[in-house]
Amino acid sequence: MMEKITTLWNKFTSSKLCWPLAALCCVLLFNLFFTKDFFAIEIKDGHFYGVSIDVLNRATPLMVLAIGMTLVIATKGIDISVGSVIAISGAVVASLIGGKMEFVDGVQTFVTLMPMPLAILVALLISTLLGMWNGLLVSKVGIQPIVATLILMVAGRGIAQLITQGQIITIYYKPFQFIGTGFLLGFPFGLFIVAAVFALTLYAVRKTAIGMFIEAIGINAVASKFAGIDVNKYIFSVYAFSGLCAGIAGLIICSNVSSADGNNAGLFIEMDAILAVSIGGNSLDGGRFSIVGSLIGALVIQSITTTIYALGVPPEITLVVKSVVVIIICLLQSATFRKIVFAKKAEKGGMIDEKNAAQL
Amino acid sequence: MDGNNSLLQAKGIYKIFPGVKALTNVDFELKPGEIHCLMGENGAGKSTLIKVLTGVEILDGGDIFLDGKSIRPRSPHDAQGLGISTVYQEVNLCPNLSVAENIFIGREPLRFGRINWKEINNRSRLLLAKMNLNIDVTQALERYSVAVQQMVAIARSLDISAKVLILDEPTSSLDAKEVGQLFDLLRKLKAEGMGIVFITHFIEQVYAISDRITILRNGELVGCYETAALPRVQLIAKMIGKAFEGFEKSYKKGEERDTPDDRNVFLQASGVGHKGSINPFDLTINKGEVLGLVGLLGSGRTEVARTIFGIDTADSGEIVIKGKIVYLNTPVDAIAHGLAYCSENRKTEGIIDALTVRENLVVALQAKLGWRKYINKKEQEKITNKYIKLLDIKTSGPEQLIKNLSGGNQQKVLLARWLLTEPDLLILDEPTRGIDIGAKVEIQRLILSLAAGGMSVVFISSELDESVRCSNRMVVLRDREKIAEISGAEIDEKYIMQTIAGV
Numbered sequence: 068m069m070e071k072i073t074t075l076w077n078k079f080t081s082s083k084l085c086w087p088l089a090a091l092c093c094v095l096l097f098n099l100f101f102t103k104d105f106f107a108i109e110i111k112d113g114h115f116y117g118v119s120i121d122v123l124n125r126a127t128p129l130m131v132l133a134i135g136m137t138l139v140i141a142t143k144g145i146d147i148s149v150g151s152v153i154a155i156s157g158a159v160v161a162s163l164i165g166g167k168m169e170f171v172d173g174v175q176t177f178v179t180l181m182p183m184p185l186a187i188l189v190a191l192l193i194s195t196l197l198g199m200w201n202g203l204l205v206s207k208v209g210i211q212p213i214v215a216t217l218i219l220m221v222a223g224r225g226i227a228q229l230i231t232q233g234q235i236i237t238i239y240y241k242p243f244q245f246i247g248t249g250f251l252l253g254f255p256f257g258l259f260i261v262a263a264v265f266a267l268t269l270y271a272v273r274k275t276a277i278g279m280f281i282e283a284i285g286i287n288a289v290a291s292k293f294a295g296i297d298v299n300k301y302i303f304s305v306y307a308f309s310g311l312c313a314g315i316a317g318l319i320i321c322s323n324v325s326s327a328d329g330n331n332a333g334l335f336i337e338m339d340a341i342l343a344v345s346i347g348g349n350s351l352d353g354g355r356f357s358i359v360g361s362l363i364g365a366l367v368i369q370s371i372t373t374t375i376y377a378l379g380v381p382p383e384i385t386l387v388v389k390s391v392v393v394i395i396i397c398l399l400q401s402a403t404f405r406k407i408v409f410a411k412k413a414e415k416g417g418m419i420d421e422k423n424a425a426q427l
Numbered sequence: 428m429d430g431n432n433s434l435l436q437a438k439g440i441y442k443i444f445p446g447v448k449a450l451t452n453v454d455f456e457l458k459p460g461e462i463h464c465l466m467g468e469n470g471a472g473k474s475t476l477i478k479v480l481t482g483v484e485i486l487d488g489g490d491i492f493l494d495g496k497s498i499r500p501r502s503p504h505d506a507q508g509l510g511i512s513t514v515y516q517e518v519n520l521c522p523n524l525s526v527a528e529n530i531f532i533g534r535e536p537l538r539f540g541r542i543n544w545k546e547i548n549n550r551s552r553l554l555l556a557k558m559n560l561n562i563d564v565t566q567a568l569e570r571y572s573v574a575v576q577q578m579v580a581i582a583r584s585l586d587i588s589a590k591v592l593i594l595d596e597p598t599s600s601l602d603a604k605e606v607g608q609l610f611d612l613l614r615k616l617k618a619e620g621m622g623i624v625f626i627t628h629f630i631e632q633v634y635a636i637s638d639r640i641t642i643l644r645n646g647e648l649v650g651c652y653e654t655a656a657l658p659r660v661q662l663i664a665k666m667i668g669k670a671f672e673g674f675e676k677s678y679k680k681g682e683e684r685d686t687p688d689d690r691n692v693f694l695q696a697s698g699v700g701h702k703g704s705i706n707p708f709d710l711t712i713n714k715g716e717v718l719g720l721v722g723l724l725g726s727g728r729t730e731v732a733r734t735i736f737g738i739d740t741a742d743s744g745e746i747v748i749k750g751k752i753v754y755l756n757t758p759v760d761a762i763a764h765g766l767a768y769c770s771e772n773r774k775t776e777g778i779i780d781a782l783t784v785r786e787n788l789v790v791a792l793q794a795k796l797g798w799r800k801y802i803n804k805k806e807q808e809k810i811t812n813k814y815i816k817l818l819d820i821k822t823s824g825p826e827q828l829i830k831n832l833s834g835g836n837q838q839k840v841l842l843a844r845w846l847l848t849e850p851d852l853l854i855l856d857e858p859t860r861g862i863d864i865g866a867k868v869e870i871q872r873l874i875l876s877l878a879a880g881g882m883s884v885v886f887i888s889s890e891l892d893e894s895v896r897c898s899n900r901m902v903v904l905r906d907r908e909k910i911a912e913i914s915g916a917e918i919d920e921k922y923i924m925q926t927i928a929g930v
Contacts, residue, residue, distance in 0.1 A: 276798040279782075283790055287779045293738065293770055294779075294844065295762040295794035354781050 083348045083355070086400045087363040090346060094370045094392075102377045114250040118377065126369035127257030128153070128316035128333075132340040133347070133361040134261075134268050135312030138305040140344050143285045143353030144205060144212035146306060149313040149340055151223020152197050153333030156317025158230040160190040161238050161327030168239040177240045191314045197223070198310015202303035216306075220337070227329030237326045247323030257319050261362075264315065268308075269358060281305065285353025339368055346396055367396065434459040434494065434622040435480070435511070435591050441488030442475055442646075444831060447823055449475040453489075453648045455641055457591065457622040462613060464633045464654070465626045467643035468666055468863040470821045470833040473626050476643065477593055480624075481513045482506040493590070504533075512584035513593040520580055522569035527551035529568050530583045554582045559608050574601045581609070585616070592616065593624040596861045598632060602723050602889065610636050628863050630659055642666055663864055691715070693851055693883045696735065698744030705730035707743050708909040710902065712852060717874060717884045719898030721891060722927055727907040728887045729771055732854045735885075736768040737761040762795055765851035769841055769858055771887070773834065777841045780830035784822050785811040787829045787840050792847045814843035819869070835862035842870070846877075853877065854885040859893065871897055891920050903927055 079085055098105040098118075108117035132149050139146045163186035164179045179186065197219060204215035238244070249256040272278030283291040284298050292298045316336075321327050345351060346367050347360030371392050375385045398404045435457040442450040450472045457463050465473050478484040480491060482500030491498050493509055500506035503513065520529045527548045535542045536550075551564040560578050568576055577597055584592055598606050613623055613636060625637060633640065633654065640657060642649040642665050649665050691714045700707030705727045712718055720728040733739045735746065737755035745752055748764050755761045758768070770776035779787055789807050796802070802810075811825040818839045822832055829837055838858060845853055855874070859867040874897055878884050888894045894901065900914040903926045911926050 275801045276793045279786055279790065279793065280798060283779045283782060283786070286781045289776050290779050293758055293768065293776050294791045295758050296790070297759050
C-alpha cells in the first residue's frame, strides 16, 4: 500500500503538471487564510456567486488566449499580437452590432445593424485572418516570430481605433452581453466557451497527429521537415489558431464591459498569456507542451490579481506585488534553482540512490 | 609497472542513467606522451566515460586523478581549466560565428578592456597554419566543410594548452588526406608529452596511431592492451564479445553482385541540378539495386541526395519516377513518391532529440499518412517494439528519449523510421558514420537484404571499401559534378580511387 502511494507520489512529482499545480495551491492556500470568504460560494437567482467563481470568470479570456499561445510557443514561436487582435475583434463586433439605443413607445428595444451571429462570425473570421497574416510572415517569409507579430501588435491598435473611429463604442444590445456576463446552468457562460475551445483543441492535438507534429517542429524543425512534416503548414496554422483564440477572447472582454475600446481592450494581456503558458510548465524553447498546464497558469495569474485587489493593496504597487509573486513561482519551477536551494537534501538522496543502484 | 607515471587515471567509475547502467567499475589510465585508443561497440560507454572525465556528466562513483591528484570536474569549463580538453563526435561550435571567434570564444584577449580582434585573427591564423590549414579565419564557420570545422575544434582545444586532449570520433568526417594531417599533428603533440585519448571506429587508424587500447563492452572494462601485441581479429572479438566469425564472409559477399535488368528503372534524373550546390547530372536508379555515390568530402554526394529528395529544389532538368515526370519541390513531395532520405547529420537533421524513441520512429510514417489518420499509441508501441527487436536497438524501452541513446542506436531508429514508410528508394547518407564495426556490418547486411527485396538504395559513404562491398553500381563525383559511372567488374577500390583523383 505504502509503496503504491510512493510510486503514485513519484509519478506525480515527476509529472509536468506538478509545479503549476503546486503554484496554484500555494496561491489558493494563501487566500484561504488571508482573504475573507475567498472560497465562500452562494447561490443567487440560481447562479453561483463568490470570489472563486469570479476568478474563474475573469480568467476566461486569458485561458482562451493561453490555449492558442501554448501551441504557438510549442513550435518555438511566440505571438505578441493577441492583445491587438482582441481590440480589433471587439471593435469589429461592436461596430457591426452598433451602439444605438432606441425607444419604441417609451420602451427600450434592442437593435442590431447586423444579426448578432453574423457579426460574431465576421469578428472571428477577421481575427483568424489576422492570425494567418502572422503565420504567413513567420512560415513563408521567414521573419522571426517576435518581430512578425510585433508588426500586428503595433499596427493592430491603430486598426482597432480606425474601426471605432477613435471612439469607445458602447453596445446596448442585451443578447450580446450574455457572452461575457451570462450564466448557464449556474456557471458563467464564459467557462463553457473555455471548455469548448479546450476540448476541441485537446482532441485535435492528442487524438490526431497534430500534437506530435507541433512538438517535433518545436524541437527540431529541420529534422521534422526531412521526416516529411509540412512544417510551414503547421506553423501557419498555429498562428491562425492563436488569432482565432484572441478573437474569441476579444468577444468575451467586449461583451463583459459592453463596449469596445480600441486603446485599452486587452492591453498587455499578451504578456499574461505568455506567462500563463510558462507557469504552466511549458518551455518557451518549444517542444513538449501541456494545455492543461497553461490553463492552470492562467488561473494562477488571475488568482494573484484578484487576491491583490481583495487584500486592498494600493493600486500603484499592485504590479510590483504581482511581479514578486510571479518571480517566486518561476524560481520554484526552475530545476536549477531547486537544485541550488535544496542541494543538501538532494545530495543525501543521491547517495542512497547510488548505493541502491550499485547493489542492483 | 610504472603506475605512478600516469597522467590521467580513473578508478572504479560508475555512471547510472535512468534505466541504464552506462558505466560499471571502469578503470582507465593515460600516460604522458601516449596516444590511447578507447574502443567498444555502440553503447559500450565510451562517450559516457569521456563525458565523466570532462565534467559533462557528474560521476556516480569512483575517482579521477590528474597528475596523481584527485580531481572531480564539475563542468567542461572546469575540466578545461585543469588541462583536459575535448573535441566531441559532433562538432560543438557556433556555426554563425567566425572561425577565429570560435577558437577564442569565452577567452578573448583584451586590449584596453576591448576585444583585440587583430590578435584573435592573427593567432587563429598561426594556429591553423601549424595544422596546415590555410583558411580565412574571419569567415563564418558554417561556410566551411565539416572536416574544416572539426580541425577548428581541435585547434581550439590545443590553444587552451591542454595536458590531456580527448578526441571523440575526430576522423569520422575527414578524408584520407585530412586524417594524415591530423595524425601528423597528433604525433607532434605526443612528442611534446601530451596525453591523447582517441576514440574511433576505424580499425586501420587505431593501428596507425595508437600505443595502447582500452576496450569497453556494455559499460564494463574488458581490458587494456598494447596495440602492437593485439591482433586485429582479437580486438574485434573482444569488442563484440564473441568469437569472430562471419565477418570475412560478409566482406566478400559484394563480389557476387549482378546487374539488375536495365528496363527496371525506378527513377531517372536528366540534367537535374541546383545552382551553387551541384551541377546538372543524369542519374538512373533501378529497382532493387544499391547505387553507391562516392567522391571526396564536398564533391557533391550529399547535394545529389538533397536535390532528389526535394530539400534543395532542382532548378534545372526533370525527374521521372516509374515513367512519369514528377516535381519534387519539398521532402513531402519526395516521400509521397516513395522516397526516403537518412541525412548524414544525425543530430541536426535526423533525430528529434527531446522526443521518445517511439515518436521518432513513427513520425515519418505519420507524416506520410497525414494528421487525420492517427496511429494510436498502442499501435505505435507495437511498431516500436517490433523494430527495437528487429534492429536490436539498445534502449530501455519505447518511451526512452532518443537523445539518451548512443549514436549507433539513434541511427538504427532513424533507419527504422524510414523502413516503416516502406519506401521504393532509400537514400542513406553516411549511415555508418561514427558507429561501431558490429553495427556497421548489420547495417550493410540490412541494405543488401532490402535491395534483394526489391527496394532501391542510394548509398553514400566516405569509406570506399564499404561502398565497394555494397553497391551494384557506383557513381563518382568530383567538384560538384558527376564524372563517371562504374558497374560490374570495374567496381574495384583502386580503379575508383583513380577515377576520383582524376588520373
